[in-house]
Amino acid sequence: MNKLTLVVARSLVVAALFAVPLFADDDEALKKDLTAVIALQGLPCGQVVDVTELAKDDYAATCKDGNKYRVYMNAEGRVVVEKRK
Amino acid sequence: MKTWSIAVVYSAVLLMLPLAGCASHKAEPPVAQPQAVATQPETPEPVSTPQEAAASKPTDASPAPSEAAPAGKPATAPAPSGSTQATKPATTPAPNGATPAPKAATKTAPPVARTPTPPVRPPTPAAPAVASTAAAPLDLTALKEKLKATKAIGVFTKISLKNQVDDLMKQFSDYYQGKAKTTMPELRRSYDLLLMKVLSLLQDSDQKLASEVVSSREAIWALLSDPKKFATLQG
Numbered sequence: 001m002n003k004l005t006l007v008v009a010r011s012l013v014v015a016a017l018f019a020v021p022l023f024a025d026d027d028e029a030l031k032k033d034l035t036a037v038i039a040l041q042g043l044p045c046g047q048v049v050d051v052t053e054l055a056k057d058d059y060a061a062t063c064k065d066g067n068k069y070r071v072y073m074n075a076e077g078r079v080v081v082e083k084r085k
Numbered sequence: 086m087k088t089w090s091i092a093v094v095y096s097a098v099l100l101m102l103p104l105a106g107c108a109s110h111k112a113e114p115p116v117a118q119p120q121a122v123a124t125q126p127e128t129p130e131p132v133s134t135p136q137e138a139a140a141s142k143p144t145d146a147s148p149a150p151s152e153a154a155p156a157g158k159p160a161t162a163p164a165p166s167g168s169t170q171a172t173k174p175a176t177t178p179a180p181n182g183a184t185p186a187p188k189a190a191t192k193t194a195p196p197v198a199r200t201p202t203p204p205v206r207p208p209t210p211a212a213p214a215v216a217s218t219a220a221a222p223l224d225l226t227a228l229k230e231k232l233k234a235t236k237a238i239g240v241f242t243k244i245s246l247k248n249q250v251d252d253l254m255k256q257f258s259d260y261y262q263g264k265a266k267t268t269m270p271e272l273r274r275s276y277d278l279l280l281m282k283v284l285s286l287l288q289d290s291d292q293k294l295a296s297e298v299v300s301s302r303e304a305i306w307a308l309l310s311d312p313k314k315f316a317t318l319q320g
Contacts, residue, residue: 010095033239040245040282057241071241079245 034061034071041081223304228297237290249279258319261312269310276306
């Protein structure tokens with residue numbers, strides 16, 4: 001019993017070790033994506049440093065230069081970037 | 086003793102796993118191949134010269150695309166060096182009629198038309214340009230699929246780019262219908278800008294596709310800037 005618990009605990013640790021870099025990788029990809037989207041709209045940003053998911057296909061992005069944007073897809077399938085205060 | 090060795094093995098494995106995970110990320114940034122992208126833009130420029138050359142012959146310019154269809158029928162093929170220039174275009178597209186892209190057929194036609202024999206490579210700058218376009222005829226659907234599939238551009242960015250492409254297509258459509266006040270140079274500028282955006286997104290992570298886009302640049306523009314070809318694009 002004790003041995004089993006030990007094995008489970010170790011597997012959980014291993015899983016966690018794998019999961020953290022994966023999430024971080026996804027997060028970086030999203031930041032990069034949003035950075036590109038904001039730049040494509042010609043808006044100042046530099047680089048997205050923080051992202052919060054507001055809803056599906058709806059994100060709040062904070063830029064390195066302090067600008068904040070809401071990036072979302074509207075009903076017509078267009079990606080819209082709105083400046084937030 | 087056994088438990089010690091098991092513990093050591095576990096800790097070694099635990100240490101190795103995150104290290105292996107980190108190591109896998111390092112392969113990404115390949116350096117300094119922008120030359121491939123940078124050198125490509127020069128190739129499309131000479132493409133205009135054969136077109137201009139084609140334009141100099143009044144019969145070549147407009148009938149060339151439509152000639153691709155009769156050219157497929159080699160019955161009219163003869164008259165190699167022969168008589169007038171009017172007969173020459175009919176002979177030349179015949180070999181190129183087999184190629185799928187009508188663009189390549191129109192571009193390859195003029196040089197062959199001047200000299201009767203097929204190996205018309207000697208004319209210095211024009212020949213390589215024709216060769217390059219003939220080697221890579223524009224496959225718009227394949228290019229589109231590659232752009233959809235590339236991992237160099239994020240999903241949101243792709244949608245955003247698609248929006249901008251649609252906007253540009255709308256501008257062209259309005260221009261040809263006489264609805265818009267935009268001029269062709271303005272449209273060209275918008276097109277160049279959009280292409281630059283795509284290239285800037287691709288060039289670091291998918292250089293092969295970036296150079297494909299660059300080499301297709303003039304061919305795509307040729308489709309957009311010709312009302313008839315543009316109509317086929319829309320339909």
